[in-house]
Amino acid sequence: MAVAPRRIxxxxxxxxxxxxxxxxxxxxxxxxxxxxxxxxxxxxxxxxSLIHYYFPxxxxxxxxxxxxxxxxxxxxxxxxxxxxxxxxxxxxxxxxTSRTAISLEFMALxxxxxxxxxxxxxxxxxxxxxxxxxxxxxLGDRIDRLEGFDPAGLTLVLAGIGxxxxxxEALGVKTGHAEAMKIVETWLDKLAPDQS
Amino acid sequence: MAVAPRRIxxxxxxxxxxxxxxxxxxxxxxxxxxxxxxxxxxxxxxxxSLIHYYFPxxxxxxxxxxxxxxxxxxxxxxxxxxxxxxxxxxxxxxxxTSRTAISLEFMALxxxxxxxxxxxxxxxxxxxxxxxxxxxxxLGDRIDRLEGFDPAGLTLVLAGIGxxxxxxEALGVKTGHAEAMKIVETWLDKLAPDQS
Amino acid sequence: MAVAPRRIxxxxxxxxxxxxxxxxxxxxxxxxxxxxxxxxxxxxxxxxSLIHYYFPxxxxxxxxxxxxxxxxxxxxxxxxxxxxxxxxxxxxxxxxTSRTAISLEFMALxxxxxxxxxxxxxxxxxxxxxxxxxxxxxLGDRIDRLEGFDPAGLTLVLAGIGxxxxxxEALGVKTGHAEAMKIVETWLDKLAPDQS
Amino acid sequence: MAVAPRRIxxxxxxxxxxxxxxxxxxxxxxxxxxxxxxxxxxxxxxxxSLIHYYFPxxxxxxxxxxxxxxxxxxxxxxxxxxxxxxxxxxxxxxxxTSRTAISLEFMALxxxxxxxxxxxxxxxxxxxxxxxxxxxxxLGDRIDRLEGFDPAGLTLVLAGIGxxxxxxEALGVKTGHAEAMKIVETWLDKLAPDQS
DNA sequence: AATGAATGAGATTTCATTCAT
DNA sequence: CATGAATGAAATCTCATTCAT
Numbered sequence: 001m002a003v004a005p006r007r008i009x010x011x012x013x014x015x016x017x018x019x020x021x022x023x024x025x026x027x028x029x030x031x032x033x034x035x036x037x038x039x040x041x042x043x044x045x046x047x048x049s050l051i052h053y054y055f056p057x058x059x060x061x062x063x064x065x066x067x068x069x070x071x072x073x074x075x076x077x078x079x080x081x082x083x084x085x086x087x088x089x090x091x092x093x094x095x096x097t098s099r100t101a102i103s104l105e106f107m108a109l110x111x112x113x114x115x116x117x118x119x120x121x122x123x124x125x126x127x128x129x130x131x132x133x134x135x136x137x138x139l140g141d142r143i144d145r146l147e148g149f150d151p152a153g154l155t156l157v158l159a160g161i162g163x164x165x166x167x168x169e170a171l172g173v174k175t176g177h178a179e180a181m182k183i184v185e186t187w188l189d190k191l192a193p194d195q196s
Numbered sequence: 197m198a199v200a201p202r203r204i205x206x207x208x209x210x211x212x213x214x215x216x217x218x219x220x221x222x223x224x225x226x227x228x229x230x231x232x233x234x235x236x237x238x239x240x241x242x243x244x245s246l247i248h249y250y251f252p253x254x255x256x257x258x259x260x261x262x263x264x265x266x267x268x269x270x271x272x273x274x275x276x277x278x279x280x281x282x283x284x285x286x287x288x289x290x291x292x293t294s295r296t297a298i299s300l301e302f303m304a305l306x307x308x309x310x311x312x313x314x315x316x317x318x319x320x321x322x323x324x325x326x327x328x329x330x331x332x333x334x335l336g337d338r339i340d341r342l343e344g345f346d347p348a349g350l351t352l353v354l355a356g357i358g359x360x361x362x363x364x365e366a367l368g369v370k371t372g373h374a375e376a377m378k379i380v381e382t383w384l385d386k387l388a389p390d391q392s
Numbered sequence: 393m394a395v396a397p398r399r400i401x402x403x404x405x406x407x408x409x410x411x412x413x414x415x416x417x418x419x420x421x422x423x424x425x426x427x428x429x430x431x432x433x434x435x436x437x438x439x440x441s442l443i444h445y446y447f448p449x450x451x452x453x454x455x456x457x458x459x460x461x462x463x464x465x466x467x468x469x470x471x472x473x474x475x476x477x478x479x480x481x482x483x484x485x486x487x488x489t490s491r492t493a494i495s496l497e498f499m500a501l502x503x504x505x506x507x508x509x510x511x512x513x514x515x516x517x518x519x520x521x522x523x524x525x526x527x528x529x530x531l532g533d534r535i536d537r538l539e540g541f542d543p544a545g546l547t548l549v550l551a552g553i554g555x556x557x558x559x560x561e562a563l564g565v566k567t568g569h570a571e572a573m574k575i576v577e578t579w580l581d582k583l584a585p586d587q588s
Numbered sequence: 589m590a591v592a593p594r595r596i597x598x599x600x601x602x603x604x605x606x607x608x609x610x611x612x613x614x615x616x617x618x619x620x621x622x623x624x625x626x627x628x629x630x631x632x633x634x635x636x637s638l639i640h641y642y643f644p645x646x647x648x649x650x651x652x653x654x655x656x657x658x659x660x661x662x663x664x665x666x667x668x669x670x671x672x673x674x675x676x677x678x679x680x681x682x683x684x685t686s687r688t689a690i691s692l693e694f695m696a697l698x699x700x701x702x703x704x705x706x707x708x709x710x711x712x713x714x715x716x717x718x719x720x721x722x723x724x725x726x727l728g729d730r731i732d733r734l735e736g737f738d739p740a741g742l743t744l745v746l747a748g749i750g751x752x753x754x755x756x757e758a759l760g761v762k763t764g765h766a767e768a769m770k771i772v773e774t775w776l777d778k779l780a781p782d783q784s
Numbered sequence: 785a786a787t788g789a790a791t792g793a794g795a796t797t798t799c800a801t802t803c804a805t
Numbered sequence: 806c807a808t809g810a811a812t813g814a815a816a817t818c819t820c821a822t823t824c825a826t
Contacts, residue, residue: 015807031308033229036799049808058800108304110367112227121368128371148382153375160360160376161353168352171306172317175324179349180356186344211789232816245791248818407786423700425621428820441787450821500696502759504619513760520763540774545767548756549749552768556748563698564709567716571741572748578736603810624795637812640797 016054018044023065028102032109035062063115066106070123073103077127081134088188090131090155094162095181097169104167131155138193145190158184212250214240219261224298228305231258259311262302266319269299273323277330284384286327286351290358291377293365300363327351334389341386354380408446410436415457420494424501427454455507458498462515465495469519473526480580482523482547486554487573489561496559523547530585537582550576604642606632611653616690620697623650647703654694654704658711661691665715669722676776678719678743682750683769685757692755719743726781733778746772 022044026034035058041048055061076099080089093099110117135151136143143149161184165177218240222230231254237244251257272295276285290296306313331347332339339345357380361373414436418426427450433440447453468491472481485491502509527543528535535541553576557569610632614622623646629636643649664687668677682688698705723739731737749772753765 033308037801038799047808049810050806052801053807056801104304105307107363107367108227108300111301112229117367124364124367124369125371128369132371148379150375150378152372153377153379156360156364156372156376157353157357157379160356160358162356164352164356164359167303168320171303171313171320173320173324175321175328176348176352179346180352181349182346183344183349183353209789233818234815243791245793246789249790252818254817425700429822430820439787441789442785444822445786448822496696497699499755499759500619500692500699503693503696504621509759516756516759516761517763520761524763540771542767542770544764545769545771548752548764548768549745549771552748552750552752553745554748556744556751559695560712560744563695563705563712565712565716567713567720568740568744571738572744573741574738575736575741575745601810625797626794635812637814638810641809641811644797646796 015044015046015050018046019051019054019061020065020068023061024069024102027065027105027109028098032062032105032112059113059115062109062113063119066109066116066119069102069106070119070127073099074127077131081131081138085188085192086134086138087154087158087191091158091162091184091188094159095165097166100163100166101170104163128152128155139191142191142193146187149187154187209250211240211242211246214242215247215250215257216261216264219257220265220298223261223301223305224294228258228301228308255309255311258305258309259315262305262312262315265298265302266315269295270323273327277327277334281384281388282330282334283350283354283387287354287358287380287384290355291361293362296359296362297366300359324348324351335387338387338389342383345383350383407436407438407442410438411443411446411453412457412460415453416461416494419457419497419501420490424454424497424504451505451507454501454505455511458501458508458511461494461498462511465491466519469523473523473530477580477584478526478530479546479550479583483550483554483576483580486551487557489558492555492558493562496555520544520547531583534583534585538579541579546579601642603632603634603638606634607639607642607649608653608656611649612657612690615653615693615697616686620650620693620700647701650697650701651703651707654697654707657690657694658707661687662715665719669719669726673776673780674722674726675742675746675779679746679750679772679776682747683753685754688751688754689758692751716740716743727779730779730781734775737775742775 019040023035023040026039026043037048037051037058040061041051044051051061055064076093077090080086080093083089106116106120110120132152132155135155139151143151143154146154161180165180168174168177215236219231219236222235222239233244233247233254236257237247240247247257251260272289273286276282276289279285302312302316306316328348328351331351335347339347339350342350357376361376364370364373411432415427415432418431418435429440429443429450432453433443436443443453447456468485469482472478472485475481498508498512502512524544524547527547531543535543535546538546553572557572560566560569607628611623611628614627614631625636625639625646628649629639632639639649643652664681665678668674668681671677694704694708698708720740720743723743727739731739731742734742749768753768756762756765
């Protein structure tokens with residue numbers, strides 16, 4: 001866990017966890033711009049000063065929340081990759097509305113905060129590599145059933161389509177969603193393990 | 197255009213256009229959260245009060261910038277659809293870094309501002325429908341060369357993949373980009389008009 | 393009518409009357425602090441600049457509205473004094489909720505605006521004298537039926553009690569209202585003309 | 589006192605008391621509309637930000653000043669009711685220019701601020717009831733010396749006449765004041781305890 | 785007779801951060 | 806380990822008024 005060396009409060013201290021969770025909720029419900037010392041304190045039921053005691057700057061807090069969120073995503077992706085039909089499970093993860101919505105917030109946040117961007121970049125690269133590694137092993141030659149496809153391209157393609165669907169749903173856009181999902185299903189069927 | 201009847205100042209008035217352009221630049225360079233009376237005024241070289249004279253609320257300004265940006269996108273998409281290889285041109289548009297980056301900002305903005313979200317939703321739906329209409333006519337039976345594909349799904353798939361590539365590039369992520377582009381190129385080749 | 397010599401728009405011009413009426417409504421509904429160039433213009437359906445064209449300063453407008461309101465009160469008081477039972481009619485006027493509420497606004501306004509205070513003072517003094525003159529003539533010796541009473545004191549007493557009742561009603565206070573009205577009725581009965 | 593649980597700073601903290609007192613003076617001298625962060629800070633000799641540290645919203649400050657002012661009135665009324673000639677002492681309180689002037693300001697304030705109106709309404713009702721209770725006990729049957737009078741009506745009548753006199757004095761109106769005071773004196777004489 | 789443009793001032797509120805205890 | 810106090814900066818918005826046309 002040795003990630004942030006200059007952390008002050010003990011990593012397992014209750015207030016610290018409460019603050020991080022309150023911030024996560026705030027971002028999920030009102031967007032990253034709603035994150036402020038006061039708002040977080042109010043939601044956590046703690047004094048504003050305590051937020052700064054645990055997280056000297058707002059950036060520190062945002063990076064930590066990003067890190068915790070990323071770790072949760074990691075676990076979900078690992079679970080997906082370890083399931084019976086890893087590719088289909090991965091796709092389910094990519095179109096999971098609640099997860100993707102907050103992950104888009106983190107992405108928007110990354111464009112504003114250098115510290116967050118750097119963490120997100122490194123972590124995304126790492127997770128992409130991890131997915132590719134697993135998929136390459138699991139899919140093996142089956143990937144050739146889709147002309148021009150490669151595991152690395154496939155993960156990006158699925159992630160991009162999933163995110164687009166979730167993003168557009170939030171805007172009320174519907175045209176093309178069912179059709180896009182059908183296209184993806186065609187691929188998943190072709191690559192499914194039981195398809196001998 | 198007959199959009200905002202209570203608009204102050206002619207649509208072509210110099211300060212109005214200057215304000216909108218300054219705001220667009222600000223969003224492109226520093227994100228939508230950088231938009232504030234002072235920042236816009238400073239960049240536009242105008243007095244802060246004048247911003248509110250033309251745009252009573254920040255929402256009014258943001259909606260206008262969104263509208264102007266959407267109109268520019270419309271023109272680019274129409275140009276793409278009217279070109280020799282419409283699908284490839286559309287794809288070029290979707291991976292155009294400068295355009296997509298700011299469009300992602302508008303999307304993030306939409307999650308925070310009701311007025312922007314509504315406009316974005318309606319406009320996106322409209323443009324999606326327009327693309328589908330044109331592609332359906334242009335591609336005709338050629339769409340069957342790609343198993344499971346349909347024009348409506350195709351536009352979403354291309355847009356999603358394009359956006360993902362641009363977004364990840366901003367984070368410094370590279371794995372899978374070349375491979376994803378190769379997958380798309382395979383489709384574009386198959387659907388290209390000259391491939392009789 | 394020769395009241396304000398430096399008036400610009402013709403006194404009978406339509407916009408002028410519309411502005412004054414809009415301001416009166418604004419004061420009645422939202423209090424004098426709601427009076428501003430913009431708010432008045434919005435309610436009158438006119439351009440903000442036009443308000444300043446007719447009333448160079450906000451004070452000019454407020455004094456005019458005060459004047460018009462006072463003139464209306466004058467007419468109502470004159471009607472009361474000319475009626476069959478002038479004293480009872482006067483009392484009815486003093487407890488008329490809608491009239492008294494706005495008159496209290498004018499009073500609050502008077503404490504803030506010198507021009508309004510001066511006008512209000514002079515006008516109140518004049519109307520008090522007018523009421524005393526009429527009551528003295530009408531009541532004659534009947535005033536002696538109330539020990540220690542005098543027409544001048546009587547008008548102030550009735551006005552004060554009426555205003556207190558209206559003011560307190562606005563606050564939701566009820567205790568003593570019915571009893572106070574009963575006290576006043578005792579006086580009115582004693583002084584009534586038909587009581588030979 | 590246990591009124592505002594979320595109050596920042598001890599009730600006796602120096603800056604807090606200074607702010608409240610500065611606000612009270614401001615209201616007394618220039619009216620409630622003169623109350624603003626800047627004005628209060630300037631008069632209190634404190635930084636504007638500190639005002640909002642102690643009173644997050646202007647309403648919070650106004651309600652507090654109203655509450656403090658009401659408490660002072662309470663004490664004065666209790667003193668009056670405990671004196672030798674309670675009714676005369678009460679009347680002295682009602683025509684005390686400095687007290688009544690600011691109390692009229694609070695009343696005007698109540699029409700604009702919901703929080704103040706509610707507090708004022710509840711408090712006025714309570715104090716009226718308190719006065720009635722004491723007067724009923726003290727006056728006993730003597731109240732019958734005034735035809736049609738009742739303790740509840742009497743307090744309202746005295747308060748209304750007193751307020752009217754103070755209010756009109758501020759406008760420079762004089763007619764009827766001496767006469768009205770004479771009427772009240774007649775009542776006070778009749779109800780005085782020593783008149784056996 | 786009317787109006788659009790412009791602007792300096794100020795109101796209200798929120799914020800991140802520092803510091804002393 | 807925690808917190809109350811304090812503050813400079815800025816965000817959003819409203820306002821009265823002036824001026825040129």
